[in-house]
Amino acid sequence: MSRRAGGSGIRGPNSALTDFLRERGISAADIARRARERAALAASEAEAAGEGASASGATPDPIGSSGATPTSSAAVTPAESSNSTPVPESSTAGAARGRRSTTALAAKKRKKRNDDDEEEWTMYSAPIPNPGQISHCAECGDRFTVTTYSKAGPNGEGLLCAKCGKKVGAKDKDKPAPKKRAAKRTKRDLTRTLLDGAQTGAGTLKSYCIKLVAKFIDHVDELGDISTHDMDQICQIISRNRSLNSSTLKLFLTPQTTKLCLYDCAKVTEQDLMEIPRLIPGLKHLDLTHAGFMTDSVLSYYAEKFPNLTSLHMRGAFLVSRDALISFFQHAGSRLTSFTLSSTARTSEAVIGTLVKHCPTLEHLTLSNLQRFDNAHLSHLSGLRHLKSLDISYAGGEITDEALVPVLQAIGGELRSLSLAGNYMLGADTANAIGNHCPILRELNLEQLEELEDKDIITLFSKWARNGNSGLVDINLSRVTELTDEGLAAVVMHSKGSLERLGVNSCEKLTAEGLKKVAVGCGKLKEVDTGFVRAVGDEAVEVLAGAGVKRLGVWGCGRVTEAVDTRLGEGGKMVVVGREGVVA
Amino acid sequence: MSVEDQSSVILESGDGFQFIVRKSAASKSPAIRSMLDKKNAFVEAVENKIVFKNITAPVLEKVCQYFYYYEKHKGQEVCPDPDFITPELALELLCVADFLDC
Numbered sequence: 266m267s268r269r270a271g272g273s274g275i276r277g278p279n280s281a282l283t284d285f286l287r288e289r290g291i292s293a294a295d296i297a298r299r300a301r302e303r304a305a306l307a308a309s310e311a312e313a314a315g316e317g318a319s320a321s322g323a324t325p326d327p328i329g330s331s332g333a334t335p336t337s338s339a340a341v342t343p344a345e346s347s348n349s350t351p352v353p354e355s356s357t358a359g360a361a362r363g364r365r366s367t368t369a370l371a372a373k374k375r376k377k378r379n380d381d382d383e384e385e386w387t388m389y390s391a392p393i394p395n396p397g398q399i400s401h402c403a404e405c406g407d408r409f410t411v412t413t414y415s416k417a418g419p420n421g422e423g424l425l426c427a428k429c430g431k432k433v434g435a436k437d438k439d440k441p442a443p444k445k446r447a448a449k450r451t452k453r454d455l456t457r458t459l460l461d462g463a464q465t466g467a468g469t470l471k472s473y474c475i476k477l478v479a480k481f482i483d484h485v486d487e488l489g490d491i492s493t494h495d496m497d498q499i500c501q502i503i504s505r506n507r508s509l510n511s512s513t514l515k516l517f518l519t520p521q522t523t524k525l526c527l528y529d530c531a532k533v534t535e536q537d538l539m540e541i542p543r544l545i546p547g548l549k550h551l552d553l554t555h556a557g558f559m560t561d562s563v564l565s566y567y568a569e570k571f572p573n574l575t576s577l578h579m580r581g582a583f584l585v586s587r588d589a590l591i592s593f594f595q596h597a598g599s600r601l602t603s604f605t606l607s608s609t610a611r612t613s614e615a616v617i618g619t620l621v622k623h624c625p626t627l628e629h630l631t632l633s634n635l636q637r638f639d640n641a642h643l644s645h646l647s648g649l650r651h652l653k654s655l656d657i658s659y660a661g662g663e664i665t666d667e668a669l670v671p672v673l674q675a676i677g678g679e680l681r682s683l684s685l686a687g688n689y690m691l692g693a694d695t696a697n698a699i700g701n702h703c704p705i706l707r708e709l710n711l712e713q714l715e716e717l718e719d720k721d722i723i724t725l726f727s728k729w730a731r732n733g734n735s736g737l738v739d740i741n742l743s744r745v746t747e748l749t750d751e752g753l754a755a756v757v758m759h760s761k762g763s764l765e766r767l768g769v770n771s772c773e774k775l776t777a778e779g780l781k782k783v784a785v786g787c788g789k790l791k792e793v794d795t796g797f798v799r800a801v802g803d804e805a806v807e808v809l810a811g812a813g814v815k816r817l818g819v820w821g822c823g824r825v826t827e828a829v830d831t832r833l834g835e836g837g838k839m840v841v842v843g844r845e846g847v848v849a
Numbered sequence: 850m851s852v853e854d855q856s857s858v859i860l861e862s863g864d865g866f867q868f869i870v871r872k873s874a875a876s877k878s879p880a881i882r883s884m885l886d887k888k889n890a891f892v893e894a895v896e897n898k899i900v901f902k903n904i905t906a907p908v909l910e911k912v913c914q915y916f917y918y919y920e921k922h923k924g925q926e927v928c929p930d931p932d933f934i935t936p937e938l939a940l941e942l943l944c945v946a947d948f949l950d951c
Contacts, residue, residue, distance in 0.1 A: 466922065466923075466924065466925055466926055466927075466928060467918070467919050467922040467923060467925065467928050469946070469951055470912065470915045470919075470942065470946040470949075470951050471943060471946040471947060471951070473915075473930065473931055473934055474934065474939045474940070474942045474943035474946055475943060477934055477936055477939040478936075478939045478940055478943060480936075481936040481939070484936065485940065488940065489940060489944070490944060491940070491943055491944055491947065492947055495943060495947060
């Protein structure tokens with residue numbers, strides 16, 4: 266009692282229910298007092314009427330509306346009243362159900378009020394009828410059925426019938442709609458921006474316009490005279506929104522285009538694909554992702570109708586058959602300098618053989634995620650002497666050193682970029698061959714080559730140091746789990762002057778010291794992924810930021826805290842992606 | 850009319866509307882910045898007024914609004930997206946933004 270009465274303002278811990286009741290000015294003591302008074306009054310009345318105190322049920326209900334359980338006023342003794350009133354009862358129960366939201370409680374109380382304790386509750390507020398009940402309109406007084414849409418009456422008392430509600434609604438409509446508040450950017454939005462690698466803060470007018478155009482792409486009749494770069498940006502955004510379809514595709518098919526990238530062709534039908542050569546006969550570069558509607562007839566049509574096509578990229582074109590690919594290479598192969606085939610099972614030795622035979626000028630070749638690609642397929646590639654970049658990542662079949670080494674021996678001399686990601690059987694011999702036969706390589710992806718050991722990496726880079734490779738720009742050693750500081754030191758020793766991107770995700774044997782040496786050694790380093798390298802802590806991050814690394818991935822690096830200082834050496838801030846519970 | 854105050858510049862649209870904008874804000878656009886550079890001695894720099902024949906007033910107004918929006922939020926990590934760009938003008942504005950390089 267002393268707690269409740271306290272004028273000192275000091276209160277102990279209490280439940281959500283107690284809080285709620287105090288807020289409403291409801292006190293158990295007051296209710297009990299009023300009940301006692303009423304009982305006393307009723308008793309004196311009964312005496313005055315000359316009857317016994319046992320005339321229970323004879324007294325009319327003070328409110329006269331709750332038919333379900335008429336309250337017997339004479340029978341209410343102080344002790345009973347504290348039991349029957351909802352407040353004290355629920356406040357004891359409230360301790361157990363303290364977690365329930367106040368709204369749930371309010372709803373519950375409303376229900377209870379309708380059941381048995383109407384009189385107690387009407388003292389505090391007029392009852393608001395539930396949907397489905399019959400009520401009287403506060404304006405015209407007619408009976409009507411309450412719905413969830415019933416409007417509150419004037420002065421907030423009672424409800425309005427549908428007719429009066431409509432009138433009020435019409436008046437409301439005349440008023441100007443309240444001005445929309447500028448959408449607040451949530452933490453989630455920020456995280457999304459960060460993961461997209463986008464800049465935070467105020468963007469350019471161009472970027473805002475592009476976003477808006479992409480949002481309302483369905484209402485655009487013509488993109489008009491905008492630059493190819495902006496057009497590509499719009500295409501990227503609407504592909505991501507999955508709104509690239511037959512109608513929006515037309516916007517990008519302008520006759521002067523030479524390069525067309527469609528990043529999501531899932532809704533671009535066969536007819537639409539056929540339309541492209543009709544509208545842009547001079548196309549040189551075509552890139553189709555998720556090209557599930559691409560069929561044999563489309564590909565043969567392309568071979569015929571694109572006289573200038575030098576670069577074709579098809580990802581997810583799983584309907585295109587082997588024979589169609591072969592005939593495409595036979596017809597159009599001589600023009601091709603860049604070709605991608607990815608995510609399909611319809612390849613064979615014959616397909617790769619024809620590719621090599623009929624595309625002698627090929628410079629960039631990507632054959633990734635091909636379910637049937639294996640050693641036998643791979644060995645054909647020796648014939649492509651002009652290849653500058655080769656990507657055979659995530660082959661579905663068996664790719665081993667025995668098949669790859671001769672290929673590298675044959676074509677390695679011209680290679681600038683090589684990706685062997687996900688071909689987990691490759692090991693020491695491959696590393697050796699790369700070192701021996703690829704003297705001008707600039708980008709190397711060895712992700713998930715778990716057979717590779719630390720000493721293989723050291724051999725590779727020391728070989729390069731000897732045979733005059735001028736240094737890598739991009740190296741990905743993610744999930745080369747045996748990599749240690751020494752291996753990384755060899756990388757730094759060789760490529761310190763040129764390295765810009767480094768991936769060492771999940772190389773758990775690395776230490777913070779090793780990474781600090783990387784930061785100190787490589788002046789041009791811009792992007793590093795140290796995800797799941799557990800040794801990385803605040804100090805390592807700060808050293809990397811000081812060295813000018815613009816973007817750092819630290820997913821799963823539990824030692825990186827919120828307190829880390831990410832200011833870059835030359836001003837600005839490093840983008841740190843993946844800190845636990847931290848946004849930017 | 851010319852602006853005596855050298856801290857502002859008049860931007861005039863093709864249909865003759867004039868917008869007086871702080872130079873500090875208008876300099877967001879490298880194109881405008883170089884036009885106003887005294888070293889280049891363009892007419893624009895001397896008169897302190899730039900006429901954009903191909904830009905209409907509604908679009909130029911949005912551009913000016915953007916200049917102030919950018920000046921206000923420059924350097925902030927979290928800022929609301931601008932609410933003044935309307936979908937009807939977005940494409941035209943995109944071309945202009947491309948021209949002004951902002």
